Amino acid sequence: MAANGTTGEVLPLIPLRNVVMFPGVVTGLSIGRPRSAAALTAALEADRRLVLVAQRQPEVDEPSPEDLYEIGAVGEVTTVTGEDEHGARLAVVGGLGRCRVLEYTQQAPYIAVRVEPVPDTDADVPKDLVNQVKALFAAGEDGQTRLLLLEALPASVGLDYVIAFHLDMPLAEKQRFLAETDRVGRYRMLVPLLKVAGEIARVGDAFWSETLGEVTEADREAYLRARKKDIERELKDLSGEGVETGELRRRLEEADLPDEARKEAERELARLARMPAGHPEYGVAEDYLDWLLALPWHESTEAVTDLGRAREVLDRDHYDRAEVKDRILEYLSVRKLNPGREGALLCFVGAPGVGKTSMGRAIAEATQRRFYRVSLGGIRDEAEIRGHRRTYVGALPGCIIRALRRVGVNNPVVMLDEVDKLSGGLRGDPAGALLEVLDPEHNAAFMDNYVAVPFDLSRIMFIGTANTVATIPPVLLDRLEVLELPGYTTEEKMAIARRYLVPKQLEANGLSADWVDFDAAAVELLIERYTREAGVRDLERRIAAVCRKLAREHMGGRPCYRHLDPDQVRDLLGPPRYYPERSERLGKPGVCATLTVSGAGGGLLLVEVLRVDGTGKLLVTGRPGDVLRESASLAFSFWRSRAEAFGLDAGVFEHSDFHVHFPGGGAAGEGTAAGLPMALAFASLLSGTALPAGMAAVGEMTLHGRVLPANRLAERLAAAQRPGPDVRRHRRGGRAKGPAEPRHCAGPRVLTGGRSADDEAARRHRQPGQARGAGGAPGRTAGPGAVPD
Numbered sequence: 001m002a003a004n005g006t007t008g009e010v011l012p013l014i015p016l017r018n019v020v021m022f023p024g025v026v027t028g029l030s031i032g033r034p035r036s037a038a039a040l041t042a043a044l045e046a047d048r049r050l051v052l053v054a055q056r057q058p059e060v061d062e063p064s065p066e067d068l069y070e071i072g073a074v075g076e077v078t079t080v081t082g083e084d085e086h087g088a089r090l091a092v093v094g095g096l097g098r099c100r101v102l103e104y105t106q107q108a109p110y111i112a113v114r115v116e117p118v119p120d121t122d123a124d125v126p127k128d129l130v131n132q133v134k135a136l137f138a139a140g141e142d143g144q145t146r147l148l149l150l151e152a153l154p155a156s157v158g159l160d161y162v163i164a165f166h167l168d169m170p171l172a173e174k175q176r177f178l179a180e181t182d183r184v185g186r187y188r189m190l191v192p193l194l195k196v197a198g199e200i201a202r203v204g205d206a207f208w209s210e211t212l213g214e215v216t217e218a219d220r221e222a223y224l225r226a227r228k229k230d231i232e233r234e235l236k237d238l239s240g241e242g243v244e245t246g247e248l249r250r251r252l253e254e255a256d257l258p259d260e261a262r263k264e265a266e267r268e269l270a271r272l273a274r275m276p277a278g279h280p281e282y283g284v285a286e287d288y289l290d291w292l293l294a295l296p297w298h299e300s301t302e303a304v305t306d307l308g309r310a311r312e313v314l315d316r317d318h319y320d321r322a323e324v325k326d327r328i329l330e331y332l333s334v335r336k337l338n339p340g341r342e343g344a345l346l347c348f349v350g351a352p353g354v355g356k357t358s359m360g361r362a363i364a365e366a367t368q369r370r371f372y373r374v375s376l377g378g379i380r381d382e383a384e385i386r387g388h389r390r391t392y393v394g395a396l397p398g399c400i401i402r403a404l405r406r407v408g409v410n411n412p413v414v415m416l417d418e419v420d421k422l423s424g425g426l427r428g429d430p431a432g433a434l435l436e437v438l439d440p441e442h443n444a445a446f447m448d449n450y451v452a453v454p455f456d457l458s459r460i461m462f463i464g465t466a467n468t469v470a471t472i473p474p475v476l477l478d479r480l481e482v483l484e485l486p487g488y489t490t491e492e493k494m495a496i497a498r499r500y501l502v503p504k505q506l507e508a509n510g511l512s513a514d515w516v517d518f519d520a521a522a523v524e525l526l527i528e529r530y531t532r533e534a535g536v537r538d539l540e541r542r543i544a545a546v547c548r549k550l551a552r553e554h555m556g557g558r559p560c561y562r563h564l565d566p567d568q569v570r571d572l573l574g575p576p577r578y579y580p581e582r583s584e585r586l587g588k589p590g591v592c593a594t595l596t597v598s599g600a601g602g603g604l605l606l607v608e609v610l611r612v613d614g615t616g617k618l619l620v621t622g623r624p625g626d627v628l629r630e631s632a633s634l635a636f637s638f639w640r641s642r643a644e645a646f647g648l649d650a651g652v653f654e655h656s657d658f659h660v661h662f663p664g665g666g667a668a669g670e671g672t673a674a675g676l677p678m679a680l681a682f683a684s685l686l687s688g689t690a691l692p693a694g695m696a697a698v699g700e701m702t703l704h705g706r707v708l709p710a711n712r713l714a715e716r717l718a719a720a721q722r723p724g725p726d727v728r729r730h731r732r733g734g735r736a737k738g739p740a741e742p743r744h745c746a747g748p749r750v751l752t753g754g755r756s757a758d759d760e761a762a763r764r765h766r767q768p769g770q771a772r773g774a775g776g777a778p779g780r781t782a783g784p785g786a787v788p789d
Contacts, residue, residue: 005752007116010105012039013051015063020174021052023095024157025165032088038110048077051113054175065104071179075097076583083420085290121182129187136194137163153538160186169193171512245273251293265292300411303369305336318352318355319496327483327747334664345438347464350485353535356465364413372403377418382428387450397450400437411459422467431473439478486714487534493527501540509547517563525566529576546572590685595716603719606663609681614657620660628674634659648686675701
């Protein structure tokens with residue numbers, strides 16, 4: 001179907017008063033007469049096309065076919081913007097092409113006509129004639145604006161039609177111009193018309209000079225500005241985007257922007273007003289203004305630092321963590337006493353699931369601020385922080401500016417999640433870009449590449465999270481106040497599960513605490529045999545799985561467990577996923593246990609060494625990384641160089657191969673404290689003496705036998721409190737019976753110990769910064785020492 005109508009096509013018709021519609025022109029119409037309004041409705045219900053024909057006599061309210069010209073234009077309704085003060089509908093219509101009315105098919109409820117297209121001749125217009133018309137149209141004080149209008153027109157729109165539409169000439173002349181099918185003839189018609197219009201303008205200027213010569217320069221400037229506004233209004237009508245521009249202008253007038261931002265917004269809005277809707281930059285400018293006006297330049301919440309409420313919220317949402325809570329309260333106290341520290345960054349470091357994100361939410365609630373989480377994991381482009389420049393297609397502000405628009409205030413709590421996962425690439429260094437965001441000396445005037453005006457970030461409370469500080473860039477780490485969150489012990493996990501996780505999952509799965517009760521032994525079984533983590537995230541998933549199965553049984557009409565014990569947990573979840581190390585595996589020569597730490601928290605790792613006949617080679621298996629391979633080589637070289645000093649046969653290293661293995665692929669979570677356990681495993685194998693089954697060794701070692709300190713002891717000791725070798729439990733009513741379990745202990749020397757009431761009390765009342773030892777007793781910190789004989 002042709003845009004300007006096919007021969008014989010029937011379309012609704014709207015008669016126009018004092019207006020001739022031209023192809024390629026977009027203008028606004030006020031449609032108030034009943035038949036015209038009905039024709040508009042019919043067009044909107046069909047394909048939005050209608051016929052626009054000028055009236056011969058504008059004063060006729062109900063024109064007949066004799067009152068209308070034969071030649072008109074097929075138009076398309078692009079927008080209906082509402083009604084004016086007289087109840088007339090306002091519509092934006094674009095001309096598609098000329099047409100001739102062949103027949104009037106109906107007169108009510110609207111006029112409908114049968115039309116045929118009226119094409120132009122194929123003659124090319126001489127270039128010098130086109131240039132002459134352009135020059136005449138651009139003559140005068142508003143010539144630059146007119147030239148911009150012509151240059152912005154698409155190639156499919158005829159310059160002659162646009163110029164004729166904007167010329168002030170009689171209606172009959174415009175209708176004669178529309179009916180002319182020869183393009184060269186239309187351009188020749190424009191030349192005298194434009195010359196007359198220019199002469200009229202010059203006469204008007206002379207009249208102004210002669211009769212109003214005494215008028216001040218300010219009055220003349222006001223007159224010229226009024227003329228400029230008239231031209232801009234016509235340009236808006238031509239583009240059909242006056243409504244959107246007017247809405248942006250209204251928002252700009254109501255917005256409380258800083259001076260620099262307001263100046264930039266006004267400049268961009270003026271540029272947008274001169275731009276037709278089809279211009280490639282139109283959408284870019286409109287989006288930029290929308291972002292600029294939506295940012296919370298001065299909007300903020302009333303942040304309250306109530307330490308009593310902060311303590312209440314932290315205690316409500318987090319079990320124990322006394323040291324962490326005290327440090328947060330100290331941090332909030334300093335911020336209240338010294339507001340100049342706005343923008344300082346706390347960074348929670350710990351394994352997944354230990355409560356880093358929930359700590360940030362609790363701080364936001366305690367200080368009555370809004371909370372937003374920004375994930376930094378995997379970001380390789382610094383433009384994700386600073387924003388993209390608007391010259392790029394699909395450009396957007398950076399993640400910080402996007403967060404501020406989302407929360408709607410300029411003083412939220414923004415959590416920068418996974419700070420340790422930032423990585424540089426070919427597109428810049430995101431960590432370097434983040435420095436400007438976090439540095440209190442610079443973030444008061446943060447410049448996002450997209451926004452391009454300074455924004456004050458100093459009122460934001462930034463909180464970071466990381467699994468380890470090892471991969472945080474040093475320049476970024478220097479600006480962080482690191483607060484470590486160690487992994488939970490079994491006892492802490494049990495308390496968290498019974499106080500928080502079980503009630504939460506019962507409610508989430510539609511179960512009542514009156515129907516289901518988790519036995520303490522059942523919860524402990526879930527912790528020790530179905531999960532292996534430093535946090536409680538997987539534990540919550542296991543509890544949720546139990547609740548879902550109970551809900552299914554309840555809805556299926558089958559008897560539902562009311563009191564869950566370990567046997568019933570096994571029935572619901574199947575066999576346990578993890579088992580404790582058996583004592584016979586540890587009580588052999590060449591085997592030593594150690595405590596590792598990784599991004600997932602602490603864990604127990606066995607080191608096995610085996611000797612076979614060979615030529616002095618060393619083989620390391622069990623998914624070891626570079627650090628563990630080096631530790632194995634170091635231990636092997638140490639004993640090979642000191643065999644005679646310890647009374648060993650030096651020839652055994654010449655005629656034997658040694659195989660170091662980490663069972664179960666446990667070496668994936670490697671650290672820097674495995675040199676000592678490997679050396680002890682070699683010593684046990686070479687001497688034929690088994691190490692005690694209830695002990696573990698932690699510490700790196702030098703080639704000369706000096707033991708170095710081990711880091712992250714709290715997480716290692718939390719792993720030591722998991723079930724160890726030779727564990728046999730007999731429970732009745734959820735209480736353990738029998739002898740206390742052996743526990744793995746950490747330190748540069750072999751440590752053993754049981755668990756007593758005094759040890760438990762010491763664990764609960766330990767001083768801040770004191771490491772937990774075996775069985776929860778105050779432990780020794782690892783330090784330099786010598787390998788025991």
